Amino acid sequence: MSKVLMKGNEAIAKAAMKAGLDCFFGYPITPQNEVPEYLSKLLPDAGKVFVQAESEVAAINMVYGAAGAGKRVMTSSSSVGIALKQEGISYIAGAELPCVIGSVMRGGPGLGTIQPSQGDYYQATRGGGNGDYHVIVLAPESVQETVDLMKEAFDIADLYRNPVMVLADGLIGQMMETVDLDKPIKKRELPEKSWASIGTKHHEGRNIINSLFLDPNELEQHNYKLQRKYKEVEKNEVKYEMINMDSNPEYVIVAYGTTARICRSSIEILAENGVNVGMIRPISLWPYPKKAFNDIPKSVKGLMVVEMSLGQMLDDVLISDRGRHKVAFYGRPGGIVPEPEEIVEAIMTFDERVVE
Amino acid sequence: MIKYERSSGLTDNRTHYCPGCTHGILHKLVAEVLDELGVLDHTVGVASVGCSVFSYEYFNCDMQQAAHGRACAVATGVKRSLPENIVFTYQGDGDLASIGIAETIHAANRGENITVIYANNTTYGMTGGQMAPTTLVGQKTTTSQDGRVQSLHGGPIKMSEILGQVDGAAYVERVMLTDVPNIRKAKKAIKKAFQYQIDGKGFSMIEVLSTCPVNWKMKPFDAMERVKEEMVPIFPLGVFKDVMNHD
Numbered sequence: 001m002s003k004v005l006m007k008g009n010e011a012i013a014k015a016a017m018k019a020g021l022d023c024f025f026g027y028p029i030t031p032q033n034e035v036p037e038y039l040s041k042l043l044p045d046a047g048k049v050f051v052q053a054e055s056e057v058a059a060i061n062m063v064y065g066a067a068g069a070g071k072r073v074m075t076s077s078s079s080v081g082i083a084l085k086q087e088g089i090s091y092i093a094g095a096e097l098p099c100v101i102g103s104v105m106r107g108g109p110g111l112g113t114i115q116p117s118q119g120d121y122y123q124a125t126r127g128g129g130n131g132d133y134h135v136i137v138l139a140p141e142s143v144q145e146t147v148d149l150m151k152e153a154f155d156i157a158d159l160y161r162n163p164v165m166v167l168a169d170g171l172i173g174q175m176m177e178t179v180d181l182d183k184p185i186k187k188r189e190l191p192e193k194s195w196a197s198i199g200t201k202h203h204e205g206r207n208i209i210n211s212l213f214l215d216p217n218e219l220e221q222h223n224y225k226l227q228r229k230y231k232e233v234e235k236n237e238v239k240y241e242m243i244n245m246d247s248n249p250e251y252v253i254v255a256y257g258t259t260a261r262i263c264r265s266s267i268e269i270l271a272e273n274g275v276n277v278g279m280i281r282p283i284s285l286w287p288y289p290k291k292a293f294n295d296i297p298k299s300v301k302g303l304m305v306v307e308m309s310l311g312q313m314l315d316d317v318l319i320s321d322r323g324r325h326k327v328a329f330y331g332r333p334g335g336i337v338p339e340p341e342e343i344v345e346a347i348m349t350f351d352e353r354v355v356e
Numbered sequence: 357m358i359k360y361e362r363s364s365g366l367t368d369n370r371t372h373y374c375p376g377c378t379h380g381i382l383h384k385l386v387a388e389v390l391d392e393l394g395v396l397d398h399t400v401g402v403a404s405v406g407c408s409v410f411s412y413e414y415f416n417c418d419m420q421q422a423a424h425g426r427a428c429a430v431a432t433g434v435k436r437s438l439p440e441n442i443v444f445t446y447q448g449d450g451d452l453a454s455i456g457i458a459e460t461i462h463a464a465n466r467g468e469n470i471t472v473i474y475a476n477n478t479t480y481g482m483t484g485g486q487m488a489p490t491t492l493v494g495q496k497t498t499t500s501q502d503g504r505v506q507s508l509h510g511g512p513i514k515m516s517e518i519l520g521q522v523d524g525a526a527y528v529e530r531v532m533l534t535d536v537p538n539i540r541k542a543k544k545a546i547k548k549a550f551q552y553q554i555d556g557k558g559f560s561m562i563e564v565l566s567t568c569p570v571n572w573k574m575k576p577f578d579a580m581e582r583v584k585e586e587m588v589p590i591f592p593l594g595v596f597k598d599v600m601n602h603d
Contacts, residue, residue, distance in 0.1 A: 023437055049436045053429065054462035061426035061459070065433025068420045069400070073433070091423050197418035197434070199398035199441050206367075208412050209420040 003180050008143045008172040009034035011179055012076060012102045015150035017042050018181055022071035023049035025062035027081060030114040031170035032104035035076040056081040060088030067097035068209035070196030072154055076102030078170075079120050080111060083128060089163055090129025093226075094211030096195075098157035100150070101135070101165040104173040107335030115335025116170035116258060121312035124167045125286045132223050134230050136164040136237060137285040139257045143177035148185060149283070155188045160233055161195075167285060169308065171258045171337060233287055240289035241281040243267070248299040249278035251347055252325075254317050255306040256282045258337065263306055265340035270347060277304075277347060285313070290320040302326035302350055306343055309333050314355065328353035363387040365396055369413045376569040376576025378533045379407060379475060383414055385539070386446070386473055389547045390417065393554065399442040400434050402427045404456075406448035407481040415446075425456025428463035431470045442553060444471040449490040450480045453515050457489075460515070460561075467524030467558035471549045474515060476591065477566040485571030489513040492590055497571075512590055516563045520596030526558035528597040532565040532588065534580045557599055565591055 006014065012035050016024070024043055026036040036052065043050040049066070053059035059075050066073040077085060082103050092099055105120045107113035124137045136156055140146040146168060153164040197207045213219035244267055245252075255263045260281040270277045278300070280292045296303075303325045305314045310333045317327060330346035330353060332338045346353060365387025373379045390396045399417040403409060405424035412419035422430040427445035435443040452460050452474050463470065479497055480486040487500040490512045494503040516530045527549055531542035542564060549560035565587050567579035574582060595601075 023433070025433065051432065051436060051466075053432075054458050058426070058429040058432075058459050058462065061423060061429035062433035062436075064422070064426075065402070065420060065430035065435075066437040067433075068430075069434045069437035071437045073437075087423055088426070095421075197400050197420055198438060199400065199418055200416075201397035206416070207418045210412060212409065212421055 003178040005176055005178050006143065007034055007174060007176050008146050008168055009104065009174070010038055011143045011146045012150055012166065013038035013042065014181055015147040016074055016100070017046070019151045019154040020072050021048065021074060023066040023073045024075065025051050025053050025059040025066070025073070026075050026077065027053050027056045027059050029078045029081040031106055031173050032076050032078050032102065034173070035102055056084035057088065060085040060092070063099050064088055064092050064095070064097060067092065067099045068095065068197050070193040070198055074100040074102065076104070078104045079106045079108050079123070082120065082123060086128035089127065089135060090131055090133060091211050092163050093129070093133035093135065094131060095209050096161040097209065098161050099163050100153045100157055101163055103165050103167045105167065105169040107333070113335040114170065116308065116337055117333065117335055118169055118257060118259060118308035119312070119333060121285065121307070121309060124165055133226060134233070134286055136160070136162055136233060137167050138164065138239065139167045139283060139285050140172060141257050141261045141281065143172065143175060144179045144183070146172060147179050147181055148183055152185045155185070155190060156237060158190045159188055160229055162229065162233070167257070169258050237284055238287050238289045238291065239283035240292045241283065242292060242295065243279040243281060244276070245278040245295070245297055247276040247278065249276045249297060250299065250301050251277045251304055251350060252296055252300050253277060253279040253304045253306055253343070254282070254313070255279065256285060256313065259306050259308055262338060262340055263343055266343035266347070269340060269344050275347065282313070288316045288320060293320040293324070296325065300325060302328055302354070304347055304350060304353070305329045306338070306346070307331045308337065318356070326354050327356065329355050363391050365391040365416050367414055367416045371414055372410055373407065374570045376567060376579055378564070378566040381533045381539060382473065382475055382564055382566065383411065385543045385546050386444070387415060389543065389550055390442070393547070393550055395442040395550070395554065398440065399444070400438065402431045402434065402443070402445040404445065404447040404451040406451045408446050408448055408475065409482065411446045425451050425454070426459055427451065427456065428459040428468070428470070428472065432463055432466070432468050435468060435470050442550065444473060444550070446473045447475070448481065449474070449476040449478065450488050453513050454489045461518065461522060464519050464522045464525045464559040464561070467526070469553055469556055469558055471553050472561040473546065474561055474563045475566040476563055477568040478512070478587065479568050479571050481568045481571055485568070492586060514591060516561070516596045519561055524559050525561070525597045526599045527552045527560040529595045530563040530565065530591060530593050532583050532593060534583050
């Protein structure tokens with residue numbers, strides 16, 4: 001086990017290579033440019049496919065084609081670019097194709113800023129594409145976790161024939177940390193891609209990659225089939241971390257990604273000042289770790305949701321807590337990364353920040 | 357004895373195409389070519405959105421159904437993944453020349469080694485006859501009810517001429533299906549396009565002037581006459597690019 005120092009974006013690229021990436025299709029956008037830059041060298045050198053597409057729209061449709069041909073495929077982008085990919089993501093979900101989407105969030109709305117943000121929680125977990133579908137969303141808080149989740153994302157995508165998004169933000173993308181690229185991940189039994197359209201000489205009958213079901217009865221059945229799959233994902237793929245929960249905490253912070261990382265420092269400062277605070281750190285944002293909220297200690301007076309947005313994951317906390325606690329919110333939008341002290345202050349003024 | 361048989365390049369499914377529409381002839385030509393070239397068992401076709409959306413039901417090979425306009429991007433993903441396979445798209449003019457013009461031009465510019473079959477009938481057939489980028493000036497459609505006006509709507513866009521200028525395009529030809537000699541010419545062009553792909557020469561597109569009797573509100577015979585009399589002067593037949601002629 002040897003550790004190397006690298007940026008989050010480079011880690012996305014290198015981890016994908018470790019996971020056996022066959023094809024990457026992307027389009028430049030800050031703050032994730034290092035992903036296509038690294039892969040534009042690594043993939044062709046390994047005899048694999050890199051295409052810089054003419055747009056994010058084209059890139060996600062190239063992903064559709066290559067995923068339909070049975071390859072391990074990914075694209076990456078950021079906020080504005082992910083917005084453009086939504087149509088393709090809906091088709092990929094509808095046609096049940098496996099792929100990985102790296103999303104490195106920046107401030108919005110519109111062109112916004114290139115600075116880090118978590119303003120695309122809704123975009124990732126609710127999506128902008130049409131129809132009843134889900135993207136599996138995994139949110140790392142460190143460069144090491146980015147590596148681990150990227151590698152696992154490809155297996156999860158193949159297992160469920162579903163798009164998986166690794167949702168980072170500009171800070172994780174640009175931050176350098178030491179990582180172990182070979183840290184083992186969960187071993188999974190992956191099915192053969194017998195459905196891939198690779199030519200009829202390779203299989204019985206014709207393989208058709210498609211999301212069109214003009215007969216509403218057929219489409220209804222297709223939707224039920226997708227929902228059964230999503231239930232399996234909800235059962236098997238929830239990931240989260242419970243932090244400092246055995247300290248008889250007064251409050252529990254709920255935060256993911258970069259914000260959770262900052263909140264760890266806030267929790268230390270609070271402890272030094274005699275205030276015990278725990279944290280629920282969702283790692284899978286869809287499926288959301290609802291069950292974590294069943295294990296909140298009795299000592300807890302309230303939940304503080306912290307995001308680099310003005311309250312998006314907050315909805316899932318309210319849904320998951322089901323009114324059992326007071327819920328307060330602290331957020332910084334638009335590309336501002338909060339300081340640990342701001343969150344300390346937010347906890348100290350909890351009652352003023354209660355949202356309902 | 358010449359025996360006429362259904363091409364093994366077509367499935368047994370009945371097509372949904374309207375009477376007098378040229379999609380049937382065009383499907384048959386593509387299917388015959390794939391069969392004659394012996395590539396059917398390693399071909400992946402890409403269906404588009406429009407009347408040809410169901411072409412995945414008709415071509416007897418593996419198929420992918422692409423989002424509106426994105427067939428050339430999907431085909432890029434397939435061909436880059438499976439360089440030994442034959443990959444083609446089958447698209448109409450709304451799909452290829454309007455919403456998908458960027459994907460089309462850039463696939464050609466990258467020299468993607470794919471074949472594009474482009475049916476140009478100057479209207480959106482599937483959605484009921486709206487104005488297309490290829491609609492002729494003066495042509496009445498459901499969204500240009502007094503006829504297309506150049507100064508308001510622009511003129512008919514000429515994809516073969518455009519792609520003829522693109523470096524990565526290997527072979528671009530415009531044909532029509534109005535009579536037996538022209539159907540034979542069209543088949544020859546389609547076969548050549550696929551042969552270029554087999555030979556690794558790069559992007560090829562065959563633009564096929566097509567009819568839409570229902571939305572043109574014409575009898576099939578009159579629709580064929582319209583292709584010759586009204587479309588050909590605006591969309592002249594011929595080869596717009598052939599890399600083998602520039603050696």
